Amino acid sequence: MDRIDRTILNLLQTDASRTNADLAGELGLAPSSCMRRIRRLKASGMIERIVAILNPAKVNRGIKAMVMVELERHGETWMRRFLEPLKDEPSVVQAYSVSGSTDVVMMLRLKDIEEFDTLSDRLFRDDANVARYTTLFVIRTAKETTFVPV
Amino acid sequence: MDRIDRTILNLLQTDASRTNADLAGELGLAPSSCMRRIRRLKASGMIERIVAILNPAKVNRGIKAMVMVELERHGETWMRRFLEPLKDEPSVVQAYSVSGSTDVVMMLRLKDIEEFDTLSDRLFRDDANVARYTTLFVIRTAKETTFVPV
DNA sequence: CAGGTTGATGCAATAATATTGCAAAGTAAT
DNA sequence: ATTACTTTGCAATATTATTGCATCAACCTG
Known part of the structure; x- marks a missing residue:
């Protein structure tokens, strides 16, 4: 290097x-x-992959939302049980467990509000272990890059 | 299409x-x-670009943090004044203005905690228009993709 | 429904690009 | 200095991208 x-x-x-x-x-x-x-x-794995980056608006995924989730029980097992299924949700583009009172933060790429409604029903309201969740809708994207200086 | x-x-x-x-x-x-x-x-702009995705840990950018910022004055002008400089910060990989009581959410890619300290000094503590900011450090990345189903 | 227009297709020739072997030039350790 | 090891550039070769062209299919329009 x-x-x-x-x-x-x-x-x-x-x-x-x-x-x-x-x-x-x-x-x-x-x-x-x-x-x-x-x-x-x-x-060496430094370059992970070569990918095409699409314009979300032009492929009908113009809405971006961030959801902060607080779990009822936060233990390792419960955390995994919540995070694992997210991998199969195409609308979930990022999902992290984080420090602080919030347990999980995720980014969603959606077509419209209805899609958000359907998804949050499935992921949050129907999950008894979700104590609370807050959604922030992205108004303006000031910066969004895959570039990491090295 | x-x-x-x-x-x-x-x-x-x-x-x-x-x-x-x-x-x-x-x-x-x-x-x-x-x-x-x-x-x-x-x-047609549907494909925006072709890029290499790196492994952050292997290029010494293993720490990921999310910062939620509340501004003193949130008007369009002040918002822009806060967001614009972020474009030139290599450690800031995402920056959004969002709905709700938080004004701005941003994602950082960092080498270590010291880098976070330096950066937050410059971006938040030295900016009189930043009323409050909360940092969430990413503990585990469950999912992180550039893939948007279409 | 014939005629015309548009746009997408496959094929084959050509141009551009990637890949490989190899000899030479560096580099680092002893 | 000698050795072992890595990286380099060159040139030959193999892959891959690109283009022109004739054909085909879908869709209007009169």
């Missing part, structure tokens, strides 16, 4: 559709050397 | 490093047709 690797990571986080030769040029490396570095970064 | 386009979007959201021929095969399309669809999806 030298300066060149870090530059590669930053460039690929911004645009992974660039050609290898292009990247190599920017780094002052030969294409083959550059490619071997990228492959190493993938193999 | 037919069923084929939707499938393409879902596949590319999962793995955008697949070859076009590979994708085309899975869809039962000729490579050229598949590629033209992808290009159209990019041109």
